[in-house]
Amino acid sequence: MGIREDLEAIGAQLKEELASLEMTKALEEVKVKVLGKKGTLSGLLRSLGQLSAEERPAAGQLINKAKEDFTAWIEEKQAILEAKEKEERLRKEALDVTEPRDLPCEGAEHPINAVLNQVLDCFTSMGFEVAEGPQIELDHYNFELLNLPKNHPARDAQDTFYVDDNIVLRTHTSPVQARTMLSKKPPIRIVCPGRVFRADEVDATHSPVFHQIEGLVIDKDVTMGDLRGTLDAFAKRLYGDDIETRFRPSFFPFTEPSAEVDLTCFNCHGKGCKVCKGTGWIEVLGCGMVNPKVLEMCGLDPSVYSGFAFGIGLERITMLRYGIKDMRLLYEGDLRFLRQFR
Numbered sequence: 001m002g003i004r005e006d007l008e009a010i011g012a013q014l015k016e017e018l019a020s021l022e023m024t025k026a027l028e029e030v031k032v033k034v035l036g037k038k039g040t041l042s043g044l045l046r047s048l049g050q051l052s053a054e055e056r057p058a059a060g061q062l063i064n065k066a067k068e069d070f071t072a073w074i075e076e077k078q079a080i081l082e083a084k085e086k087e088e089r090l091r092k093e094a095l096d097v098t099e100p101r102d103l104p105c106e107g108a109e110h111p112i113n114a115v116l117n118q119v120l121d122c123f124t125s126m127g128f129e130v131a132e133g134p135q136i137e138l139d140h141y142n143f144e145l146l147n148l149p150k151n152h153p154a155r156d157a158q159d160t161f162y163v164d165d166n167i168v169l170r171t172h173t174s175p176v177q178a179r180t181m182l183s184k185k186p187p188i189r190i191v192c193p194g195r196v197f198r199a200d201e202v203d204a205t206h207s208p209v210f211h212q213i214e215g216l217v218i219d220k221d222v223t224m225g226d227l228r229g230t231l232d233a234f235a236k237r238l239y240g241d242d243i244e245t246r247f248r249p250s251f252f253p254f255t256e257p258s259a260e261v262d263l264t265c266f267n268c269h270g271k272g273c274k275v276c277k278g279t280g281w282i283e284v285l286g287c288g289m290v291n292p293k294v295l296e297m298c299g300l301d302p303s304v305y306s307g308f309a310f311g312i313g314l315e316r317i318t319m320l321r322y323g324i325k326d327m328r329l330l331y332e333g334d335l336r337f338l339r340q341f342r
């Protein structure tokens with residue numbers, strides 16, 4: 001067989017192998033087999049020695065030409081394979097930025113907010129409006145207009161944070177009563193939720209910052225019966241139809257008469273248990289008929305108008321509502337606690 005036929009055979013086989021190749025890695029093997037040092041073309045070159053001096057140049061040229069052709073075929077195939085592999089890699093590595101991933105964990109309404117919203121729903125459905133006042137308050141509104149003049153002994157009970165002689169961090173939401181009476185004409189029906197401050201201990205039932213919801217109704221002929229009915233409706237709405245209210249006489253300078261209100265223990269429904277210390281009742285708020293002195297100081301004629309007011313401790317009713325035993329849990333932001341309200 002002559003060189004030409006050998007080259008044709010090698011070329012034909014190379015073509016066949018190239019056609020069936022799928023990967024650049026395998027291409028390298030094919031390349032080495034033909035063009036490598038121990039490849040078929042090198043073998044042919046070595047065999048040139050056996051040819052006569054006349055035959056040799058032509059045969060050498062044939063082999064060189066074949067080498068060029070083969071190299072070109074291989075490079076062509078390599079380019080095709082590389083392009084294909086690149087495309088595949090890009091397809092595999094492609095990032096779909098619109099694909100939905102694990103969503104961040106869902107938040108929950110804080111129990112204080114949940115109960116606040118229930119209370120506000122309850123009162124707004126009875127025709128109350130929501131009012132607000134400043135947390136940094138004038139002594140005048142926090143005390144004076146509520147019948148707590150300077151040196152009044154009841155001031156001591158409030159552990160006030162004083163900013164200066166005339167400015168305090170409000171110790172209760174009651175100053176919003178005074179502000180409302182001074183700025184609005186009766187009939188008045190408001191609830192005012194908000195933060196209040198007292199120089200108190202921190203323990204399971206006390207915090208220097210806590211929340212109250214103040215209520216105020218002023219109109220002609222408002223009676224204590226209206227107060228009772230309103231608070232009854234509130235208790236049933238928040239804790240259930242079997243919950244009743246009990247009024248106990250009490251004292252607040254801004255109401256006369258005043259009462260503290262107990263609700264049927266939500267835990268034992270009145271039978272007596274640990275939560276209510278065996279009494280069947282739990283104290284939740286203070287209230288009373290707005291003191292005529294307060295009406296007068298706030299520009300309302302007590303012979304024309306009367307009204308009632310109440311102050312609810314939001315932390316307390318939240319703890320009762322959910323059976324939370326330590327108030328500090330409400331402020332610490334511990335996710336294990338908060339997730340339970342999802």
Ligand code: DAH
Nearest residue numbers: 172255286287288309310311
């Ligand atoms: N302001 C009172 C307190 O902080 C709560 C209170 C009692 C508010 C009786 C009232 C009320 O409006 O009538 O302890």
